[in-house]
Amino acid sequence: MSGLDSKIGRRHRHAPAALAGAVAMVLSTAAARAETMSPAPTGIGTVAQASVSSNLGDTSIRPFRIQVSDEALADLRRRLATTKWPQRETVTDASQGVQLATMQKLARYWHTEYDWRKVEARLNALPQFTTSIDGIDIHFIHVRSKHPNALPVIITHGWPGSIIEQLKIIDPLADPTAHGGQAEDAFDVVIPSLPGYGLSGQPTTTGWDPQHIARAWVELMRRLGYTRFVAQGGDWGDAVSEQMALQAPPELLGVHTNMPATVPDDIAKALQFGEPAPSGLSVDEKKAYDQLDYFYKHGLAYAQEMSNRPQTLYGIEDSPIGLAAWMLDHDIRSYELIARVFDGQSEGLTRDDILDNVTLYWLTNTAVSSARLYWENKLAFFAPKGITIPVAVSVFPDEIYAAPRSWAEKAFPKLIHYNKLDKGGHFAAWEQPMTFVQELQVAFRSLR
Amino acid sequence: MRELSSLPNRRQLLAATAAAGALSLLPAGLANAAEGDAIRPFTFHASQTAIDELRRRIAATRWPEKETVADSSQGVPLATMQELARYWATDYDWHKAEAKLNALPQFITVLDGLDIHFIHVRSKHPNALPLVITHGWPGSILEQIKLIGPLTDPTAHGGKAEDAFDVVIPSMPGYGFSGKPTSPGWGPERMARAWPELMKRLGYTRYVAQGGDWGAFVVDQMGLQAPAGLLAIHTNMPATVPTDVDKALLAGSPAPSGLSAEEQRAYEQLVRTFKQVDYARLMASRPQTLYGIADSPVGLAAWLLDHNDADGQPAAAVATALNRTASATGELTRDEILDNITLYWLTNTGVSASRLYWEYKGGFFNAKGVKIPVAVTVFPGEQYEAPRSWTERAYPKLIHYNRVEKGGHFAAWEQPMIFVQELRAAFRSLR
Numbered sequence: 001m002s003g004l005d006s007k008i009g010r011r012h013r014h015a016p017a018a019l020a021g022a023v024a025m026v027l028s029t030a031a032a033r034a035e036t037m038s039p040a041p042t043g044i045g046t047v048a049q050a051s052v053s054s055n056l057g058d059t060s061i062r063p064f065r066i067q068v069s070d071e072a073l074a075d076l077r078r079r080l081a082t083t084k085w086p087q088r089e090t091v092t093d094a095s096q097g098v099q100l101a102t103m104q105k106l107a108r109y110w111h112t113e114y115d116w117r118k119v120e121a122r123l124n125a126l127p128q129f130t131t132s133i134d135g136i137d138i139h140f141i142h143v144r145s146k147h148p149n150a151l152p153v154i155i156t157h158g159w160p161g162s163i164i165e166q167l168k169i170i171d172p173l174a175d176p177t178a179h180g181g182q183a184e185d186a187f188d189v190v191i192p193s194l195p196g197y198g199l200s201g202q203p204t205t206t207g208w209d210p211q212h213i214a215r216a217w218v219e220l221m222r223r224l225g226y227t228r229f230v231a232q233g234g235d236w237g238d239a240v241s242e243q244m245a246l247q248a249p250p251e252l253l254g255v256h257t258n259m260p261a262t263v264p265d266d267i268a269k270a271l272q273f274g275e276p277a278p279s280g281l282s283v284d285e286k287k288a289y290d291q292l293d294y295f296y297k298h299g300l301a302y303a304q305e306m307s308n309r310p311q312t313l314y315g316i317e318d319s320p321i322g323l324a325a326w327m328l329d330h331d332i333r334s335y336e337l338i339a340r341v342f343d344g345q346s347e348g349l350t351r352d353d354i355l356d357n358v359t360l361y362w363l364t365n366t367a368v369s370s371a372r373l374y375w376e377n378k379l380a381f382f383a384p385k386g387i388t389i390p391v392a393v394s395v396f397p398d399e400i401y402a403a404p405r406s407w408a409e410k411a412f413p414k415l416i417h418y419n420k421l422d423k424g425g426h427f428a429a430w431e432q433p434m435t436f437v438q439e440l441q442v443a444f445r446s447l448r
Numbered sequence: 449m450r451e452l453s454s455l456p457n458r459r460q461l462l463a464a465t466a467a468a469g470a471l472s473l474l475p476a477g478l479a480n481a482a483e484g485d486a487i488r489p490f491t492f493h494a495s496q497t498a499i500d501e502l503r504r505r506i507a508a509t510r511w512p513e514k515e516t517v518a519d520s521s522q523g524v525p526l527a528t529m530q531e532l533a534r535y536w537a538t539d540y541d542w543h544k545a546e547a548k549l550n551a552l553p554q555f556i557t558v559l560d561g562l563d564i565h566f567i568h569v570r571s572k573h574p575n576a577l578p579l580v581i582t583h584g585w586p587g588s589i590l591e592q593i594k595l596i597g598p599l600t601d602p603t604a605h606g607g608k609a610e611d612a613f614d615v616v617i618p619s620m621p622g623y624g625f626s627g628k629p630t631s632p633g634w635g636p637e638r639m640a641r642a643w644p645e646l647m648k649r650l651g652y653t654r655y656v657a658q659g660g661d662w663g664a665f666v667v668d669q670m671g672l673q674a675p676a677g678l679l680a681i682h683t684n685m686p687a688t689v690p691t692d693v694d695k696a697l698l699a700g701s702p703a704p705s706g707l708s709a710e711e712q713r714a715y716e717q718l719v720r721t722f723k724q725v726d727y728a729r730l731m732a733s734r735p736q737t738l739y740g741i742a743d744s745p746v747g748l749a750a751w752l753l754d755h756n757d758a759d760g761q762p763a764a765a766v767a768t769a770l771n772r773t774a775s776a777t778g779e780l781t782r783d784e785i786l787d788n789i790t791l792y793w794l795t796n797t798g799v800s801a802s803r804l805y806w807e808y809k810g811g812f813f814n815a816k817g818v819k820i821p822v823a824v825t826v827f828p829g830e831q832y833e834a835p836r837s838w839t840e841r842a843y844p845k846l847i848h849y850n851r852v853e854k855g856g857h858f859a860a861w862e863q864p865m866i867f868v869q870e871l872r873a874a875f876r877s878l879r
Contacts, residue, residue, distance in 0.1 A: 083743050100736070299733070304729055311515040315743070316740045321739045325737050372516065
């Protein structure tokens with residue numbers, strides 16, 4: 001079986017083996033067991049990536065490529081062209097949600113100019129693999145640096161993100177000398193797709209919470225032969241990385257987070273009850289308090305809905321525009337940035353970046369399966385977890401909240417790096433990749 | 449093409465105006481300036497194109513994978529939606545609902561700048577009491593149509609002539625056949641100002657009002673505004689929660705001490721309810737983001753189905769109805785559930801209806817301070833069973849309080865005969 005002899009570090013060899021459905025994974029014949037999980041009567045939404053390994057003992061690492069059928073792309077275009085629109089919002093700002101004009105500009109571009117094949121080619125130019133962990137096929141990008149002693153890093157995306165968020169940082173991390181950096185800052189880079197996301201399998205049973213994912217990532221790194229490594233994440237990637245840090249396997253040297261969980265208990269309580277900010281907060285603390293207060297009052301409902309009723313979101317699985325709007329509305333700062341992008345302004349993200357990510361969700365039929373991670377999670381998102389291993393923090397100003405140094409120091413007693421950046425938001429790696437890379441280089445220098 | 453029917457009791461004839469599109473709706477605001485207080489007859493005929501398009505979309509639904517649990521704890525289960533979609537795309541017939549509606553005298557009039565659609569049935573009995581009934585979300589005027597015969601014609605339904613009502617059932621702004629507001633401000637308070645104007649325009653000088661869900665907010669606001677002519681309100685979702693209890697609920701604290709057994713039970717029901725209102729939070733903060741319920745009929749259906757009652761989310765009464773193909777006693781059936789969902793679909797009101805949550809900034813079940821006479825019916829499947837003690841405090845002029853044995857959040861729809869008997873008893877003292 002070709003899948004069994006593709007060992008670590010072997011770049012993508014690909015026996016062509018077409019699978020039915022929207023997403024044909026070209027990989028070892030072992031993947032032919034990939035089961036179609038979607039009961040879609042039309043067959044259009046067939047999810048080829050969702051496979052449940054029949055052999056739990058199978059630790060093979062199989063090369064992977066993605067190839068979407070023309071039919072799936074034509075179906076997407078057809079649906080975009082026939083979108084049934086709601087009436088325009090009754091306000092002149094974004095206070096009722098994603099504005100109609102933004103969505104219509106996005107739809108026009110998506111339908112007429114956007115080309116999925118470009119990002120598909122970018123993905124397939126990278127070494128991608130799948131391996132079965134705890135019964136789920138985990139998809140990941142794995143790029144080894146040419147530099148000896150490169151530090152292995154596992155980077156985890158969040159919602160509504162995917163591995164697309166991290167594509168820009170791979171080369172600078174793995175090949176620093178080609179990007180103005182030094183050989184001793186090189187990383188071996190592992191970027192998995194979360195279970196239920198993108199090209200990983202979709203869990204069919206409960207239990208894939210951040211703790212479980214954290215254990216799986218350690219297993220993945222071990223399987224790749226790494227005996228010392230670091231972890232990085234924002235959004236759900238932060239939850240996973242912080243759980244890894246809490247589990248503290250001996251190989252894990254430290255973690256870097258761009259969405260740290262640092263909010264002290266008294267602050268969290270005041271926020272929960274909608275009370276005014278406690279007295280005696282520093283300027284940074286007050287700013288963080290106000291950011292969180294806004295988010296809890298105006299921006300949290302999507303997360304609550306997904307935490308309790310993910311399955312009810314049939315509309316985002318059936319409507320590409322429904323999916324795109326749901327994904328655009330993650331937090332107000334990113335939404336404003338994305339709206340500016342579709343108004344033609346130049347930002348850290350391009351229209352193609354945004355649509356690459358949305359289209360990946362669409363083509364893999366993962367709107368609901370990704371939402372389910374919120375249901376699985378029982379952790380308080382921003383509460384300190386009691387991590388004692390080294391932690392590095394980069395604070396981007398437009399994140400849901402900019403964690404003050406005072407809170408970060410309390411939450412992470414071994415804070416090895418804390419830096420506030422001038423620009424960037426929730427999707428920091430995607431939006432400000434070079435800043436992000438420099439942060440990782442600096443953050444982990446002391447651990448090499 | 450818009451079609452105007454000649455209704456026997458219509459008040460004014462409207463010059464025919466063509467309107468393009470699937471619906472035979474008058475565009476909101478049309479004829480506004482010219483006609484002033486005009487009351488225009490209305491009927492609705494969905495075009496075959498619109499029906500075919502709906503079926504095509506249902507058949508082409510792209511489904512998510514099955515939930516990873518064996519119950520509805522992650523949302524509306526896939527099997528439920530697939531069975532509903534199968535029936536909706538094949539055997540379900542919207543035209544039956546349409547015929548039922550068009551057999552009723554319907555009208556449109558402009559209130560406060562917006563086209564308001566309403567059903568208006570006068571009783572043949574003299575001295576019938578005029579009653580305006582307001583639906584809620586995810587409901588529509590279809591929730592109330594089973595009440596109309598028994599309310600207006602009691603002698604044909606086991607009642608007495610002196611219990612007769614003239615019935616007015618408006619569609620809320622942004623709902624059904626009413627216009628969609630294009631600027632903010634149409635919350636329950638404004639509807640509460642518009643409905644008395646509607647009743648006045650219909651020539652009523654003394655009347656009562658009834659509501660549940662958003663309709664309950666509207667009648668509470670009417671009660672607060674106490675316009676001349678409004679004798680009393682009846683609510684099947686009373687807002688009675690005392691301040692200290694409301695505070696504890698919002699803070700997620702334990703119940704205040706000293707509650708009676710009945711109050712303690714209500715508290716626990718409210719705690720459960722507040723865990724089941726994420727849909728409301730979403731619509732209150734980001735209604736416009738719900739493009740998926742405008743574009744996907746199955747997305748819309750699931751969103752509308754996932755409203756809770758005391759016995760489940762989706763509401764147990766609705767889940768049960770999905771398996772009921774007929775009912776001799778007027779209990780909710782699968783067709784009725786789909787009639788309501790299809791009405792939202794054909795009128796493209798998924799998002800405009802959601803916006804009402806965004807409009808409202810007040811409290812939910814807290815006592816509002818209504819001083820006029822109030823009648824309350826407590827249905828066991830409602831969000832919480834308002835205790836008599838709280839109800840008496842919330843409504844100092846409580847003229848009727850009754851706990852009935854059956855029925856839930858969609859009481860008029862689920863148990864129309866019990867509901868009708870309650871309204872007869874509730875308002876008897878005011879005639």
